[in-house]
Every structure is written in structure tokens, then in C-alpha cells.
Amino acid sequence: MIRAAVVTVSDTCFRGEKEDVSGPAVAEMLRANGFRVDGLRVVPDEQTLIEETLIAASKVSQLVVSTGGTGLSPRDVTPEATRNVCDKMVDGIAEIMRAEGLKQTPYAALSRALCGTRGKSLILNLPGSPRGAVTSLGAVLPVVGHALALLADMPVRHDAPDSAKLNDKEFERP
């Protein structure tokens, strides 16, 4: 069973001013698709905090899904945090999410959601709205599953720079 972590990025949810609907919706969709959800965490829109959370989550979960913080507001920094902690960006997955969103609303063009790998984990940004999050996740789940299989099957090579990182204590999985 593939392990997944869900991270809701939202100032208002973090302060308890709004209920987190997107995080649980994403978690439910992941469970329905055979993932074991390690946990839901809510963090404010603070880049350093988001980065730390993504790093910690990627140590235990092969798939780390965030929801929120992908828009144009000065506080929306989830993509920036994601780029900072990823080894490789997978632009094609971001493109598919936007293309699928555009079928529903032209404003999907404003989502800056990214996807990338950190070690053997995949980090996937989803928009903050429950509907946008679920639509985006649904659009890429088959490809994400394939990506995770590829990442999991990968033999760890000790001479490779990325696998070297994977052998670091910081990246150790339980």
C-alpha cells in the first residue's frame, strides 16, 4: 500500500477561522484509490513552514499532496516552497491539471500548482478549493500512480548524486 500525506496550506484554516474541507476531501479520494493516508496537517501560508512540512512528509510518504496557496496572493507561496524542496520538477503533471481545470473554468489558468520529486517521493500541489483540488487530483491520479511505481522500483545506486541524498539520515524512512 502506497503511503500518502495530505498538507492543507491555509492561513484561515490554520487559525481555526475556517474549516478545512479540501484536506479531508483529498484524503478520502486517496483512500478510495488505495492509498494509506499517513495524516492530514494544516499549515499557514508561510514558505519556510511549508518547506519543512513537505520535507518531513516526504520522509515517510511516497506521495505528498498539498492543497492551497497556489494562487496570486502575496501569501500564496506553496509553489515556491515546493520548487525549493524538489530535486526534479515534473511540468507535464502541472500542465495536465491546468488543462483539466480549464474545462471547468478559464480561471484555472491562474493556478500555479506544481509537481516534483524529492528523493523517491512525489510532491503534488492542488488548488485550495475542494472542487479544484479533487478535480486536479482526479486528472492526474493514474499518471501519479505510474510515477510512484517508477520511483519505488528504482534501484538505489550509491554512485548517483540523488541516491546519495536518499541515503542521508534526513531522508531515511521508517
Added chain:
Amino acid sequence: MIRAAVVTVSDTCFRGEKEDVSGPAVAEMLRANGFRVDGLRVVPDEQTLIEETLIAASKVSQLVVSTGGTGLSPRDVTPEATRNVCDKMVDGIAEIMRAEGLKQTPYAALSRALCGTRGKSLILNLPGSPRGAVTSLGAVLPVVGHALALLADMPVRHDAPDSAKLNDKEFERP
């Protein structure tokens, strides 16, 4: 009324060897769509000069539209200048412009036009040809309007890194 600035990036127009047709065409389209055009400026394809112009324009205009300098020539550096002065890139708008352009010509794939935010302003690159510029702008105007509304409604938070920048003298709006 939303304020817009138009910046034509072209060595030949700057040197007066060619008349600037794209800039006025873009300005006319903006006015027809309810923008107040603050001014048209023509700059040569010099990256530092383009950056300074985009920065200055974004201090007074919510929308800054450039035309030209998005191709493959060594002198085409508008996207590089744009990336340098933006806080956030909005890849989805660049994708839509290219997708729309591809309906007219496969060579639209060679446009490297970008879109991003600087403070509360949106900076949008358009191709240099009058037809390409107007096609690209038309393709994204509804989304651009929505993005500007989002950016304008944004409460400035003094604890946020981006809003901090906004409070800088450099970013002050009249």
C-alpha cells in the same frame, strides 16, 4: 478603471527605423476593454533597460503589457527581463497564449512570452508582431481581468515578505 502600461521592445522601433504598430494596437485593445492606458514606451532589446522599464511601469500601472523580444534571436531577452523582475510566474497564462497562437500557426510554439506578478501588478509579455500581440492579448484578457481583481482585492499584510516589498518606497504608487 484599471491602469495599464504598454511597453514596445524593439531595437528597430527604438532607433526609428520602423514604425511601432504593435504598441498602439495593444493600447487600443486595452482601451476598448475598459483599461486606462498610462502610456506607451518604446525600448531597445536591452535586458537591463527592459527590467527598469517594467519595474517603473509596475509602480503606477496594475497591468504592464510588453510586446516584442520574445523570440529566439540573441537580442530577444524580454522573457528573461520579465522573469527577473517578477515575484511569481503565472505559467498558465503563457500556456494559453501559446495554445491560442498554435491555432493560427505552428510557429507560435517559438514564442517564449511569460506572465508574472510584481507586487500587485501583472506583467504580460506579448509577441512582437501586431497580429500575434493582439491574438495573445485577446486570448487571455478575461483571465487577466480576473487576476487583476484578485491582486487588487488582496489585503496588504505587513508580516508577509511580498507585502513588505510592496511597502517599500520603490513600489509606492501615486
Added chain:
Amino acid sequence: MIRAAVVTVSDTCFRGEKEDVSGPAVAEMLRANGFRVDGLRVVPDEQTLIEETLIAASKVSQLVVSTGGTGLSPRDVTPEATRNVCDKMVDGIAEIMRAEGLKQTPYAALSRALCGTRGKSLILNLPGSPRGAVTSLGAVLPVVGHALALLADMPVRHDAPDSAKLNDKEFERP
């Protein structure tokens, strides 16, 4: 006649454990489309080595096509090497390759193949599978031809930063 170089990036082909099928297939397609293929080279998935090979190839060939190393494995670093040696990225060509690939398989979303310019040369990543490589190349050949014509016609301006690079010994063409 436009000169092209083909670079196969593959650990297993480099070690002779697998026959290089993609490189010759790409070379054949290029010849069939009127290119003169300067040579086929096979390199392992080592970023520095790939970068050196792309740089050397771009000194003599207007088009440098790589195949392989565009996936998610820790060893897949062709896009990273390509970005490092390019002056400008041409995102639209990468988008077209992925869009064309998606018509055959959703997993084309996982290709991280890039395209960019170095001096007056175009560097194009293709996926490692023979079918993926040929499909991607076929999808962009007309646009690539146009891009090369643009790059070849470009007058070298001695005051421009990029042309300055072109006059460097390092960039000299025979």
C-alpha cells in the same frame, strides 16, 4: 544542409549492456528530413558528461538532439544538463512534444524533455524509448526547422551579450 548531432544518454547503452536503438532511429529520421548527421554519441547518465557533450556538439551542429534521461529516475538528469548549457529555453516546443505524446499514452506527462538554444544551435531532448523519441521528434520537426532558420539568419551583433559568447573561442565553429 543543416548539421545535426545525436546524443544517446543511457547508462546501459554506454556500458554495452543494451543496444542503442533510439539514437540510430533519430539519426535516420533526421537524414530523411534533409539533415546531415555529424555523429552519434553514447554517454552515460552523468550530468557533467552530458553537459560537456552538448556543449561540444553545439559548436559544430546547429541541431543537437539527445535521447534518454528525461524521466523520474535519480539517474535521469538530461533536462537538468540541458537547462545548464542553454542560453534560452523554448518551453513551447517541450509542450508540443508532451501534447503529442499524450495522444499515445498518459504517461507522456512524465517526460521532462526540454528544448533550448545555445548560441545559434538548438538543443532538443527526446525521451529514451525509440517510439517516444521518434514521435516527439516528428511532432516538432517543422517548428525546429523554422527555429533553426531563424537562428541561422540572425546577424551576429557584437554589442549583444549572447553574440559576444558566440564570438568566444569556445563557441567557434569549424
